[in-house]
Amino acid sequence: MKLLEEGAELDGFRVGGCIHYGSMAHIYRTKYAHGASDPGFPMVMKVPRMTAGDGAETIISFEVEHQILQVLSGPHVPRFVTAGDLDRMPYLVMEYVSGRTLEHWLEQAERPSVDEVVRLGLAMAHAVHSLHQQNVVHLDLKPANVLVREDGSVVLLDFGLSCHAHYPDLLAEELRHAVGSPAWMAPEQVVGVRGDPRSDVFAIGVMLYQLLTGELPFGSPATAGGLRQRLWMDPPPPRQHRPLLPPWLQEVVLRCLATEAAQRYPSAAHLAFDLQHPQQVRVTARGEATRGTGAWTHFKRWLRAAGMHYQPSPLPERQIAEVPIVMVAVPHQDVSDATLYSLREAAARSLGTRPGARLACVTVISSGETSSVRDEDSETSVHRRYLAQLRQWTQPLELPGHQTSCHVLESGDVAQALLDYARGNRVSVIVMGAATHGLMTQRLLATVPIKVAMDAPCTVILVKQTLPFERLVAPSASALQPQAD
Secondary structure (H helix, E strand, O other), X not given: OOOOOOOOEEOOEEEEEEEEEOOOEEEEEEEEOOOOOOOOOOEEEEEEOOOOOOOHHHHHHHHHHHHHHOXXXXXXXXXXXXXXXXXXXXXXXXXXXXOEEOHHHHOOOOOOOHHHHHHHHHHHHHHHHHHHHOOEEOOOOOHHHEEEOOOOOEEEOOOOOOEEOOOOOHHHHHOOOOOOOHHHOOHHHHOOOOOOOHHHHXXXXXXXXXXXXXXXXXXXXXXXXXXXXXXOOOOOOHHHHOOOOXXXXXXXXXHHOOOOHHHOOOOHHHHHHHHHXXXXXXXXXXXXXXXXXXXXXXXXXXXXXXXXXXXXXXXXHHHHHHXXXXXXXXXXXXXXXXXXXXXXXXXXXXXXXXXXXXXXXXXXXXXXXXXOOOOHHHHHHHHHHHHHHHXXXXXXXXXXXXXXXXXXXXOOOHHHHHHHHHHHOOOOEEEEEOXXXXXXXXXXXXXXXXXXXXXXXXXXXXXXXOOOHHHOOOOOOOOOOOOOO
């Protein structure tokens, strides 16, 4: 299909200048002609290439994007306007989002700082998690398809190779070979398994690796044999290219790039959690490594990969539900053993036996508890003391397959601090006492559980005291009561 001429009219739209010449589509600025109502945002028109030399995937990907884009919502995708008739003139009209793609950072002479890479990775993880919550897996994440707004948030572009769990997978039905961008394609995509949200986590890992090192972890394979190598091979550790990288960040990146999907982060929300809380990342030998995996290990993996059977993943939203981030709000003063026991039991039930679930134990202290100390070291010691007490409380909950972390927040508004933490960390379940943060002051703070339950972005479980403690005449001192230094 030849380029549309600037100023031409098509179905009530006036075509503007072409702003992108792609291998599968051209993109033009556009607006309504003849004074039609303004949608309130700038628009672009995406027209697929359909020349004699283009493959079938061009038109199929257009149908896929048309099918998916109109059912997506939220701040991480362009807003859909309308589409043209495939039999007459195919096109998509959608919101034009200003910003810079991730390619901007990769084209710079100097590598971005660690803090900037973490910020970009966190924004990507939040955007991808929002997509997975809508049962869509992108499957073609790469720097050109990640747009960063001025405020730092990410918008994902180009859903032509994506998969929606509730719609027929046209690409899987029509094409029998792996489809995607080879440098960013996950191992399971190479063998034709589509729809696993952990494939997008792999692609984020590739982009983080690029940002940190300036290199692609698996190069740019041009053959099927080159693509298949990622089924058993690890990339060189980023610290081999950039020795001063913190081990925790290498641990995160290489976990994203694990050959088996089950060894990666179970959801993009879990990846975001580690990027947001580096001090909670458990660094293994993988994070400390400065040399790549040996040939013998790769050979054994090659033998195992030859007989491996890849299974389709469950619905993305179901997979997210199976690996929740559970936050338990633990009172820190004037609280009975009954409440602490009941909270621990409720947290254990929420985690269940689901491997990969994460528990975040949070306590909120008032600003006055640290403002009265004399120096920074004393203030730090207050936080350390509460962290130690939280870790002691969580020990019975630290089971194989679950990750547990402890967090001390400082705020004058307990409810708001808990809500902000839950939103910022994509928490799935909040567990807290029905009358929380102190027996002596529960009348004053009775609105805390109510406010959290009313405004929380997720499920809230309010816990009452249970046997055997409710029959005790006098509650014992709190396990979290701070002791004098």
